[in-house]
Amino acid sequence: MCTLLLACGNVALSAAHAAPAAAQVCASCHGPLGQGAGMYPRIAGQPQTYIREQLLLMRSGTRVNELMQPLVKTLSDKDIDALAAYFSGIHPPFEAAKNTASSGEIALGRQLVTMGDWGRNAPACVRCHGPELSGMPSGIPALAGQSGQYLLARLQAFRHMRSDPLPVTIMSRASRNLSDAEFRAVSAYIETLKPGERAEMIRPAPDKSYKFQAQSPENFTPPPTSAIPSGPDGEMIWRGLLVFDNTQQYARSYVGNALNCSNCHVDQGRQAGSAPMWAAYVEYPKYRSKNKKVNTIEERIQGCFRFSMNGKPPAADSPDMKALVTYFHWLASGLPVGITPKGAGYPKLAKPVKPADIQRGAGVYAANCALCHGGDGNGYSSGGTQVFPPLWGARSFNWGAGMQGISTAAEFIKANMPFGAGETLTNQQAWDVAAFVVSHERPQDPRFTGSVQETREKYHAKNSYYGRVVNGKLLGAPPDKK
Amino acid sequence: MCTLLLACGNVALSAAHAAPAAAQVCASCHGPLGQGAGMYPRIAGQPQTYIREQLLLMRSGTRVNELMQPLVKTLSDKDIDALAAYFSGIHPPFEAAKNTASSGEIALGRQLVTMGDWGRNAPACVRCHGPELSGMPSGIPALAGQSGQYLLARLQAFRHMRSDPLPVTIMSRASRNLSDAEFRAVSAYIETLKPGERAEMIRPAPDKSYKFQAQSPENFTPPPTSAIPSGPDGEMIWRGLLVFDNTQQYARSYVGNALNCSNCHVDQGRQAGSAPMWAAYVEYPKYRSKNKKVNTIEERIQGCFRFSMNGKPPAADSPDMKALVTYFHWLASGLPVGITPKGAGYPKLAKPVKPADIQRGAGVYAANCALCHGGDGNGYSSGGTQVFPPLWGARSFNWGAGMQGISTAAEFIKANMPFGAGETLTNQQAWDVAAFVVSHERPQDPRFTGSVQETREKYHAKNSYYGRVVNGKLLGAPPDKK
Numbered sequence: 035m036c037t038l039l040l041a042c043g044n045v046a047l048s049a050a051h052a053a054p055a056a057a058q059v060c061a062s063c064h065g066p067l068g069q070g071a072g073m074y075p076r077i078a079g080q081p082q083t084y085i086r087e088q089l090l091l092m093r094s095g096t097r098v099n100e101l102m103q104p105l106v107k108t109l110s111d112k113d114i115d116a117l118a119a120y121f122s123g124i125h126p127p128f129e130a131a132k133n134t135a136s137s138g139e140i141a142l143g144r145q146l147v148t149m150g151d152w153g154r155n156a157p158a159c160v161r162c163h164g165p166e167l168s169g170m171p172s173g174i175p176a177l178a179g180q181s182g183q184y185l186l187a188r189l190q191a192f193r194h195m196r197s198d199p200l201p202v203t204i205m206s207r208a209s210r211n212l213s214d215a216e217f218r219a220v221s222a223y224i225e226t227l228k229p230g231e232r233a234e235m236i237r238p239a240p241d242k243s244y245k246f247q248a249q250s251p252e253n254f255t256p257p258p259t260s261a262i263p264s265g266p267d268g269e270m271i272w273r274g275l276l277v278f279d280n281t282q283q284y285a286r287s288y289v290g291n292a293l294n295c296s297n298c299h300v301d302q303g304r305q306a307g308s309a310p311m312w313a314a315y316v317e318y319p320k321y322r323s324k325n326k327k328v329n330t331i332e333e334r335i336q337g338c339f340r341f342s343m344n345g346k347p348p349a350a351d352s353p354d355m356k357a358l359v360t361y362f363h364w365l366a367s368g369l370p371v372g373i374t375p376k377g378a379g380y381p382k383l384a385k386p387v388k389p390a391d392i393q394r395g396a397g398v399y400a401a402n403c404a405l406c407h408g409g410d411g412n413g414y415s416s417g418g419t420q421v422f423p424p425l426w427g428a429r430s431f432n433w434g435a436g437m438q439g440i441s442t443a444a445e446f447i448k449a450n451m452p453f454g455a456g457e458t459l460t461n462q463q464a465w466d467v468a469a470f471v472v473s474h475e476r477p478q479d480p481r482f483t484g485s486v487q488e489t490r491e492k493y494h495a496k497n498s499y500y501g502r503v504v505n506g507k508l509l510g511a512p513p514d515k516k
Numbered sequence: 517m518c519t520l521l522l523a524c525g526n527v528a529l530s531a532a533h534a535a536p537a538a539a540q541v542c543a544s545c546h547g548p549l550g551q552g553a554g555m556y557p558r559i560a561g562q563p564q565t566y567i568r569e570q571l572l573l574m575r576s577g578t579r580v581n582e583l584m585q586p587l588v589k590t591l592s593d594k595d596i597d598a599l600a601a602y603f604s605g606i607h608p609p610f611e612a613a614k615n616t617a618s619s620g621e622i623a624l625g626r627q628l629v630t631m632g633d634w635g636r637n638a639p640a641c642v643r644c645h646g647p648e649l650s651g652m653p654s655g656i657p658a659l660a661g662q663s664g665q666y667l668l669a670r671l672q673a674f675r676h677m678r679s680d681p682l683p684v685t686i687m688s689r690a691s692r693n694l695s696d697a698e699f700r701a702v703s704a705y706i707e708t709l710k711p712g713e714r715a716e717m718i719r720p721a722p723d724k725s726y727k728f729q730a731q732s733p734e735n736f737t738p739p740p741t742s743a744i745p746s747g748p749d750g751e752m753i754w755r756g757l758l759v760f761d762n763t764q765q766y767a768r769s770y771v772g773n774a775l776n777c778s779n780c781h782v783d784q785g786r787q788a789g790s791a792p793m794w795a796a797y798v799e800y801p802k803y804r805s806k807n808k809k810v811n812t813i814e815e816r817i818q819g820c821f822r823f824s825m826n827g828k829p830p831a832a833d834s835p836d837m838k839a840l841v842t843y844f845h846w847l848a849s850g851l852p853v854g855i856t857p858k859g860a861g862y863p864k865l866a867k868p869v870k871p872a873d874i875q876r877g878a879g880v881y882a883a884n885c886a887l888c889h890g891g892d893g894n895g896y897s898s899g900g901t902q903v904f905p906p907l908w909g910a911r912s913f914n915w916g917a918g919m920q921g922i923s924t925a926a927e928f929i930k931a932n933m934p935f936g937a938g939e940t941l942t943n944q945q946a947w948d949v950a951a952f953v954v955s956h957e958r959p960q961d962p963r964f965t966g967s968v969q970e971t972r973e974k975y976h977a978k979n980s981y982y983g984r985v986v987n988g989k990l991l992g993a994p995p996d997k998k
Contacts, residue, residue, distance in 0.1 A: 246854055247855070248730070248732060248733055249852070250730060251730055266808075266809065267801075267810055269810075270801065270810040315853065318845075319749075319752065319838065319841060319842040319845055320749060326748075327748065328748055328751075328752040328842055330833075330838050330841055330842070332832070332833065333833075333838075350814070350831075350832040350833035351812075351814065351815075351831070351832035351833070356801065356812050359801060360801040360810055360812070363800075363801055363853060363854060364854065366853040367852075367855070368853065368855060369852060369853050370729075370731070370850045370852055370853075371797065371798060371845060371852075371853060372728055372845060372846065372850065373730060373849070373850060
């Protein structure tokens, strides 16, 4: 590697980042280092894939931008590649804005950025852009370092978009139900972040005026996080929320993979159709055919840790278990006990017209899932946090998890995926991509009897690829028997 | 003791039971051995206290009986004592009737006799008359061996009574809301019992048509026992019900005294105002100042076992604990989570006009409580079953139990006592008798620090007699420090 370094302000650029000729054109608006200003976005340090993709979209006219269009039209594929490589490799420093927004506005922005508002179909920004809002290598842009002015304009623009590709679909849905005041709050908060600063969820001030009321199981809404009371009850609820949302950090010792509870139970267990915890709370104790006994809510949770988290379940009376149960109890406030509410579990999905097909599923995956979960299914991390969960391999759920069942995966995917854009895949696509995802190797079923065939017969119906040969490999086989 | 025995049928009578002269008059209707027939009740083997009391009541005209009145008027106190002693000592055999009632009628009778219908203020007959319906020495009559005809007539008569004394109040309330068809069923079932046969609760056939529905927390009714489903869920619910109702038998190893859960939670935890378990289920997890932490429902139950049951609590994941939680969950069917429902706990009771007084309480106790709990507070057993719980002493709840608090005891008593006749004592009577009951010695507080004074200061407010001198004795003091 070349060691020649060019001093440029206080930014070190390796020779590999020598500016391509076309960069001068960019620099005239985006600044010499692509650091951006005002309405001209920061392009420095954006994922290479993202820059390339946006230039291509603007060149083709899919992304409409009157200023950029004539400039980009002149670029060759090679120019675009060079520009993407160049600007993605520059990391000029930026400063947190001395914001003029009120503390209430910043707090609102922080809340939306870190927790979102799923009731209005708005996932938290950090769920995709990462805890530092520094983007993802697969093509999710960094938000940190952008001017509030630019962020606001983009959010407003997304509100009116309806078109593909996928990220636009997600952003358009996420922005559609938010107000300009909320956009300003989000933009202002992001502008205040220092480079590398984590956008951390904070506990909102308890809203003492919130009134817990009986609700219909046909139309249930869990209480907002602001309704968590102060005092020891609130501390326990909040602890449960953190364990649930960031199991990796708050209950690490019980987890054997890279997942969080909230990966399969979207919006911290609140989202209807995503196996919400308020529904589970009122349903259990109940009989489960999986272990052929009546399960308490604690036993049900232990099942998740054993299989979906590929871990060692916390004891029924362990502090983390108590915190989870307390959180679920609070989430279910107002919901009648023992009556399966609308939105419980994952919605049943009609059988596909054509049998689920792994190869077709691979195509669906590449178009709709790889952006977040990676081509290798391993997900993406950022700032030390697993942002997108691994879907297969050693760091994913094991062969005993419900989600490795083709139908369960299809139901989950249809209702909840792509993240923030559930119900956009066709039934056939959901079945196909489910088959693709669950036909990959993953950690052994903890109930493994010593024989793949026997374990398959005992625990896996036709609904699983466990014990079946896919691409010449026997899935579920111990390493020495592959 | 005289060993001379008179053979009389197949009944052996000791000389102590030589008939008093007046018995011949009785015999003309009640039979030579007082065994009764048809409308003439069996008086043989009735508790001596009961026979004496009834004769006195009939002589005074308080108990109206046109046939008996002229006969009884001639009896002296001495005659009455002799008759009571004589007939209570005779136990002529009886046979179970070859009943002509339908099996459905018998099943209904059995249900009412063994489980009652608290929704209509009708406690189960066995709760007072004992599991063999053989009465109590303190003056509760035997029902076993009576003709169905007589039982029916008495039940119908009770329906129209309003007067004292206490047992009449209880029976009049219990019978007021039942139909003649139900009376016939009860009478028929009792008639079918063999001597010494236990009237055992049986699981009713699951009523598949029962519809669990959302209910208001302002007006909640738990599902009837007939709504317990078949299958493993139902088995678990039923197990929890049995543990709750007859903890002595079904969870013996966790209990250190002679109590059952249902002693403080009337009607198997269903009764509003008697700390019903459906209310507790939806309230927990919640913070308790008693142990200064958020308690799960399991921890709350463990508290009961430690203090009220003076025992060793079952583990959170023990089968009995899981059964209890499953039962409570089912009882709460349709009740909204996290909202304190009407009927939770014991109803708050206004402070008494005059400070609670132990001596006045002793009088209230003698008149209203001793019939069932005994003058010594030790309760009564029958057929190996503790029918009435001990209220103090080694076999009662310990000094850590909520019920040893004067106000808690007063609240419970006012709402629920006398059994089946709650809300009949005045507030003052409730406070006085509560003070009397909880001013007796009982098992040590398990949190005992080694010093009564310190333990009192740490755990007992003004609301307790723990560490106070009553009748010259320091309550709570270890045996060597009395």
